[in-house]
Amino acid sequence: MLTWQTLIPILLIMVIYSFLGRVINQEQEKQAAPQPVTVVDLDNSQTSKMLAGILTNVNFKVTTVTEGVEGDIVRKVASEKGTAVLVIPQGFQAGIQARQPQKVRTYTIMRSFSLLGMQGTFRLDAALSAMNEYVGDTYIRTGAPGLDADMIKHAISAQSFVTVGTISAEGNPQEIVGVVMQQTMIIPIVLFLVIIMAAQMIAASIAGEKENKTLETLLSTPVGRGALVTAKMMASGIVALVSSAAYMVGMRSYMGSLLGSEGGTSGTASLAIQKLGLVLDLRGYVLLGLSVFAGIMVALSIAVILGAFAEDLKSVQIIITPLMMMVMLPYLITMFVDINTASPVLKWLIYAIPFSHPFMAAQFIFARNFTVVGAGIAYQFALFLVLATVAARIFSTDRILTMKLNTARRGTSSGGWPILRLVQSLFIRRK
Amino acid sequence: MEQALVVENLKKSYGKFEALHGISFEVAPGEIFALIGPNGAGKTTALRVVATILQPTSGTAHVYGMDVQKDAARIREIISYLPEEAGAYKNLTGLGYLRFMAELFAADTAVQREYIQRASDITGLGERLRDKIGTYSKGMTRKLLLSRAVMTRPRLAVIDEPTSGLDVVAAIDIRESIRGTAAEGMAVLLSSHNMLEIEYLSDRVAIIDKGTIHDVGTPQGLKDKYGKANLEEVFVQVVKQ
Numbered sequence: 001m002l003t004w005q006t007l008i009p010i011l012l013i014m015v016i017y018s019f020l021g022r023v024i025n026q027e028q029e030k031q032a033a034p035q036p037v038t039v040v041d042l043d044n045s046q047t048s049k050m051l052a053g054i055l056t057n058v059n060f061k062v063t064t065v066t067e068g069v070e071g072d073i074v075r076k077v078a079s080e081k082g083t084a085v086l087v088i089p090q091g092f093q094a095g096i097q098a099r100q101p102q103k104v105r106t107y108t109i110m111r112s113f114s115l116l117g118m119q120g121t122f123r124l125d126a127a128l129s130a131m132n133e134y135v136g137d138t139y140i141r142t143g144a145p146g147l148d149a150d151m152i153k154h155a156i157s158a159q160s161f162v163t164v165g166t167i168s169a170e171g172n173p174q175e176i177v178g179v180v181m182q183q184t185m186i187i188p189i190v191l192f193l194v195i196i197m198a199a200q201m202i203a204a205s206i207a208g209e210k211e212n213k214t215l216e217t218l219l220s221t222p223v224g225r226g227a228l229v230t231a232k233m234m235a236s237g238i239v240a241l242v243s244s245a246a247y248m249v250g251m252r253s254y255m256g257s258l259l260g261s262e263g264g265t266s267g268t269a270s271l272a273i274q275k276l277g278l279v280l281d282l283r284g285y286v287l288l289g290l291s292v293f294a295g296i297m298v299a300l301s302i303a304v305i306l307g308a309f310a311e312d313l314k315s316v317q318i319i320i321t322p323l324m325m326m327v328m329l330p331y332l333i334t335m336f337v338d339i340n341t342a343s344p345v346l347k348w349l350i351y352a353i354p355f356s357h358p359f360m361a362a363q364f365i366f367a368r369n370f371t372v373v374g375a376g377i378a379y380q381f382a383l384f385l386v387l388a389t390v391a392a393r394i395f396s397t398d399r400i401l402t403m404k405l406n407t408a409r410r411g412t413s414s415g416g417w418p419i420l421r422l423v424q425s426l427f428i429r430r431k
Numbered sequence: 432m433e434q435a436l437v438v439e440n441l442k443k444s445y446g447k448f449e450a451l452h453g454i455s456f457e458v459a460p461g462e463i464f465a466l467i468g469p470n471g472a473g474k475t476t477a478l479r480v481v482a483t484i485l486q487p488t489s490g491t492a493h494v495y496g497m498d499v500q501k502d503a504a505r506i507r508e509i510i511s512y513l514p515e516e517a518g519a520y521k522n523l524t525g526l527g528y529l530r531f532m533a534e535l536f537a538a539d540t541a542v543q544r545e546y547i548q549r550a551s552d553i554t555g556l557g558e559r560l561r562d563k564i565g566t567y568s569k570g571m572t573r574k575l576l577l578s579r580a581v582m583t584r585p586r587l588a589v590i591d592e593p594t595s596g597l598d599v600v601a602a603i604d605i606r607e608s609i610r611g612t613a614a615e616g617m618a619v620l621l622s623s624h625n626m627l628e629i630e631y632l633s634d635r636v637a638i639i640d641k642g643t644i645h646d647v648g649t650p651q652g653l654k655d656k657y658g659k660a661n662l663e664e665v666f667v668q669v670v671k672q
Binding site: 213214216217220223397402 | 510517518576
């Protein structure tokens with residue numbers, strides 16, 4: 001029956017994605033806005049003023065202070081929510097003119113340790129590099145007039161291309177990897193939520209029927225047992241299908257907000273990402289959607305089998321634990337291990353877990369490795385058919401009523417370990 | 432005349448535990464037959480086997496000549512089973528629940544309507560049938576479930592502890608409903624550990640304890656046989672022997 005309890009998780013998926021996309025987008029725009037920096041110009045010379053101008057050119061919002069105690073100024077800037085202070089010491093211009101290395105002092109005021117927040121702290125390096133460029137240009141112009149300073153410093157430059165499959169596009173590899181990572185890193189988390197919610201829903205529906213004894217009534221009606229399982233699976237499957245659709249819509253909106261932002265991704269990188277096919281096209285969405293749907297169906301069939309062990313709604317959480325571990329395992333493994341370079345044993349172990357495939361599908365789609373994605377989907381559906389048959393078999397015998405977890409030993413040696421209790425339950429105790 | 436139910440040497444084991452040690456009894460059409468015994472006697476197991484939701488370990492049970500194992504699907508079309516303390520879907524209204532169950536028994540909407548009408552009449556819940564079951568008292572839910580169990584005019588109704596946990600008024604209503612529908616020709620197999628209720632309700636009684644039927648007879652016949660004033664005293668004497 002369609003209730004708010006079933007609708008809310010589906011709506012939640014879309015809201016989470018859309019929220020994440022918006023938050024990341026806003027953060028990136030914040031990072032892309034001119035970063036305020038306070039220049040403490042104790043030299044107050046032509047060169048030091050020029051440096052402040054250069055900082056403005058490389059997207060800093062410069063406030064210049066020419067007198068005061070350095071420590072006091074830093075504290076004041078920090079209290080006024082400033083982010084950086086650059087101190088140009090007295091005698092700076094004279095030292096440059098004497099061709100002696102000079103030191104400026106930078107203060108980075110740390111407030112946020114989030115990934116995006118940290119990005120702001122590194123831009124002082126960009127400021128330093130811009131200043132060095134200027135000083136280097138000055139030396140070349142005065143030391144070797146007539147020579148092109150830019151040509152001397154950048155006699156060799158690289159035009160970076162990234163190649164995926166047979167397509168190459170101009171762009172910075174690190175930036176492109178960064179954007180793709182942002183797209184794919186969220187998939188397992190949301191997928192984990194979808195799978196667990198759908199599995200809990202069906203296990204709870206079976207446990208609830210057992211607890212209320214509506215299952216006994218249903219089993220005595222002239223409705224085929226296979227039809228009962230199919231109806232349960234179909235109902236949850238429809239929820240799963242709608243969940244996957246919501247998942248795809250949410251993800252599209254999330255990715256759209258990432259790529260559409262002017263802040264985070266540069267124009268070149270955006271173009272390269274489009275050209276390299278590192279955004280999901282219709283085929284990509286269909287394949288990813290199928291993989292997610294198949295993953296959910298496998299989870300549902302496992303949940304039906306596990307749900308048959310449940311005596312009541314309270315035991316559903318314990319029953320579902322092995323499934324949760326199965327979903328988490330590939331996520332954790334693929335976080336630390338590259339599937340392409342993993343040992344054959346580990347690689348096949350990852351492939352054997354049906355939930356690895358939706359996690360990895362996006363990466364393989366981006367890499368144009370459609371065979372692996374297709375094989376993964378086929379494997380998931382084959383496994384689903386086997387598990388659904390087992391589930392139907394359980395419903396067609398009296399095991400659906402007599403199977404249960406062996407709770408007699410609860411509180412003893414294995415009492416606190418649900419997984420051990422489940423292993424124990426393989427030695428079925430009947431009522 | 433063909434018997435509504437014939438149970439012969441029926442055994443049922445759960446793992447190593449044998450819950451039924453080979454029980455035998457018969458129920459005639461229109462007869463109310465009761466299994467009486469304490470908790471754990473094997474009453475529910477016997478009822479579940481007859482209702483085709485448990486499979487016997489050995490022995491046979493035939494409903495109107497059909498075997499509970501081989502002809503389970505056909506038997507389910509002519510019986511109804513009401514488990515002890517059964518619930519209903521709390522999100523549905525009483526009418527919604529009756530409609531849902533009617534659809535499981537009949538494809539024809541006219542037949543479904545007839546079932547729902549009959550059940551509505553039997554429940555006596557009136558307008559409350561439009562309320563969600565979650566708001567019903569235990570007695571109201573039991574009346575709804577009993578009316579559901581008899582709305583299809585089953586040839587055999589299997590009812591486990593019909594009035595367990597109900598107040599006196601609700602229990603009397605339920606008993607009257609069972610008697611009324613049995614009078615129309617429906618055979619009833621029921622179980623109870625309330626001996627006085629059984630004495631009032633049943634045509635014949637089987638005394639069961641620890642998976643074995645110790646005696647079968649009419650309530651009056653058993654009282655006369657053992658020289659006791661009521662079935663409770665008969666039960667105690669039979670079990671002690």
